Amino acid sequence: MACNSGTCQSGCYRDDTSIGAAESPPVAKKNEPLNDVVNSRRTTEHLDNSICIKCKVNTTIAASTADVSVxxxxxxxxxxxxxxxxxxxxxxxxxxxxxxxxxxxxxxxxxxxxxxxxxxxxxxxxxxxxxxxxxxxxxxxxxxxxxxxxxxxxxxxxxxxxxxxxxxxxxxxxxxxxxxxxxxxxxxxxxxxxxxxxxxxxxxxxxxxxxxxxxxxxxxxxxxxxxxxxxxxxxxxxxxxxxxxxxxxxxxxxxxxxxxxxxxxxxxxxxxxxxxxxxxxxxxxxxxxxxxxxxxxxxxxxxxxxxxxxxxxxxxxxxxxxxxxxxxxxxxxxxxxxxxxxxxxxxxxxxxxxxxxxxxxxxxxxxxxxxxxxxxxxxxxDALLIESFCPICNSPLKVSNFETSSNFDNGKTSPNGIGAACCASCQFQVLPKDPSSLENFISLLPPSMVSQAEDGVRLSQRQLREQIEDCLLSDNEDGT
Structure with a gap:
């Protein structure tokens, strides 16, 4: 049996102002008491956000101070x-x-x-x-x-x-x-x-x-x-x-x-x-x-x-x-x-x-x-590789840049040798481009930098010798 506005008990017609609305007694909407619950929950969340998440007791810094700089x-x-x-x-x-x-x-x-x-x-x-x-x-x-x-x-x-x-x-x-x-x-x-x-x-x-x-x-x-x-x-x-x-x-x-x-x-x-x-x-x-x-x-x-x-x-x-x-x-x-x-x-x-x-x-x-x-x-x-370092900034170098053959003589490096031993960044941003200015720049370096460059040259020579050792002749071999 279909319901109508007079016999309906479900309230489906009570909100319809066009059919029998005046005959139905007012009924409180179910969502009205939820407003207080929602407001209470928002207040609780706000209070929870102002409580320290670690100790759960004290208020947070933002909630306890008015000093914006803090x-x-x-x-x-x-x-x-x-x-x-x-x-x-x-x-x-x-x-x-x-x-x-x-x-x-x-x-x-x-x-x-x-x-x-x-x-x-x-x-x-x-x-x-x-x-x-x-x-x-x-x-x-x-x-x-x-x-x-x-x-x-x-x-x-x-x-x-x-x-x-x-x-x-x-x-x-x-x-x-x-x-x-x-x-x-x-x-x-x-x-x-x-x-x-x-x-x-x-x-x-x-x-x-x-x-x-x-x-x-x-x-x-x-x-x-x-x-x-x-x-x-x-x-x-x-x-x-x-x-x-x-x-x-x-x-x-x-x-x-x-x-x-x-x-x-x-x-x-x-x-x-x-x-x-x-x-x-x-x-x-x-x-x-x-x-x-x-x-x-x-x-x-x-x-x-x-x-x-x-x-x-x-x-x-x-x-x-x-x-x-x-x-x-x-x-x-x-x-x-x-x-x-x-x-x-x-x-x-x-x-x-x-x-x-x-x-x-x-x-x-x-x-x-x-x-x-x-x-x-x-x-x-035991598996470490010996690193070479830039004599200016001490950065590790992937490949040795030392020109050992032409810039190393009796344990000393020439200005061009020290320049070549530097990383690409120092060569571009620190070292002068003019050869005479470069020579003067190298002469002004602290002794620790110069000695590091010389140590790096020796290290580079030793690494090179280890790489080609199998191809070198011993002293007792005449090559025949």
Whole structure:
């Protein structure tokens, strides 16, 4: 029997105002009480979003502070973590990098490269916290079997090749000394070393350095050369004062820029060497424990903990480096994960054999080193290939570029020989094109660079002899 407006009990006609609507009593719609449920659920979700996802108790940084400078930076951790959990998470990245890659052993003496900026300030703070905890464990232990690693701080004074005034730099150095001295014991020695010390105690070192820098016409090449001199200065400090590791505050953001810079400059082969946790191609191994920490997180930590920073030489970069920095900054503003994506993509490159700690560390370091060797498929010591390095930037070279036959004489290299031994990027951006200017440029190089080029030539000759050894006649063979 078909229903009608008078006998229908299902209510199908009650919403129809054209048929019997006046005869039907008003019925509450089923979706009306759901409005309160929906509003309550939205309120609960809003409250949940303001609660730290780790501790589930405290409010997030974004919800607990009204200071825009603290949470602004393109990252999402301000909306996910509370202050304590954020700090713990960031320090956890640092500590994991140190322990998983055997960066520091109890017997080490670590030199922290300190520029006064955000990255080096956080690196100094974190390594200080690790040292303080190790000191407490040492004091509490009965046998005191494990010593506490030492920490020193180094600042490279680049006023000789920069436009920074002496008065401003002196005030900045005093502020850096105050930062280091305010750290709790163990006491950390603070080294201030000018760049010209790469020439050793030599008369006219400043003039020689300035002349060498001015001989480079390319802006990008000049910046890259200064960066390499900075590393040479740190190595010199570490060797003279007995440091066993050099710790850099290189973060994810800086590595992302370096990846694109190296790609544009034609340094794709050597790129994998520069972005690993460990770089042992230097006499004193270099470690990057902040490799997984983006700059906006480091800035946020400095703001939250009121960590004092000093900006000295961190001006606007020029040339290719400046363009890449601006480009990556725009990418980061569009998507906060762009820097991490660039770094992780480049991290898939196969590391070199020197991207691990030497095997003469303690047993804990050896175990961690073997685990990492298996994880990243690093070559064993027996399977290592001897690498040649650019005498200017120390980048590994895929094929030796040394012209051994015509540019090597009695253990010395000619200017053309050193030029040919450099990587393609340094040949294009650093070395002068004019032969007379090139000869003058080579004569101004620090002795360490010249000796490295000569060692590379000897290495190239030895490799060449090993390749053609089967074709050579022995002394007792007459060839007949």
């Amino acid at each position: 949470v602004d930076g393109g990252g999402s951790d301000a909306g996910r973590f509370c202050v304590d959990c954020f700090r713990s998470n960031l320090f956890g990245k640092f500590r994991l990098a140190v322990t998983a890659n055997a960066m520091i052993s109890p017997s080490d003496n670590v030199l922290v490269a300190f520029s006064g900026g955000t990255c080096s300030r956080v690196a100094l703070q974190f390594i200080h916290e690790m040292q303080t905890k190790a000191q407490k464990n040492f004091d509490a232990s009965r046998d005191r079997a494990l010593p506490v690693f030492g920490v020193g701080v180094a600042f490279i004074d680049e006023k000789t090749c920069s436009a920074v005034s002496s008065g401003y730099l002196d005030r900045a150095i005093e502020e850096m000394k105050l930062i280091v001295s305010d750290l709790a014991p163990p006491v950390k020695q603070f080294h201030v070393v000018p760049t010209e010390t790469i020439y050793s105690p030599e008369a006219g070192a400043k003039d020689r350095l300035n002349e060498l820098i001015n001989a480079v016409s390319d802006i990008t090449g000049k910046e890259d050369l200064l960066e390499h001199f900075r590393m040479l200065s740190l190595q010199k400090i570490a060797i003279e004062h007995g440091y066993t590791k050099v710790l850099l505050g290189t973060c994810t953001s800086r590595i992302a820029c370096h990846v694109l810079e190296a790609t544009v400059k034609g340094r794709g082969y050597s790129l994998a060497a520069d972005i690993q946790y460990v770089d042992a191609r230097w006499k004193i191994p270099v470690v990057l424990p902040l490799r997984d920490c983006p700059i906006h997180e480091l800035n946020m930590l400095c703001n939250l903990d009121s960590l004092m920073t000093v900006e000295v030489f961190n001006g606007t970069r020029a040339g290719i480096n400046g363009l890449i920095s601006s480009f990556v900054k725009l990418l980061q503003e569009e998507n906060p994960s762009r820097e991490s994506t660039i770094m992780r993509t480049a991290g898939k490159l196969t590391p070199f054999h020197f991207n691990r700690m030497p095997e003469d560390n303690d047993y804990n370091g050896q175990v961690a080193s073997r685990r990492r060797q298996k994880k990243y498929n690093l070559k064993t010591k």
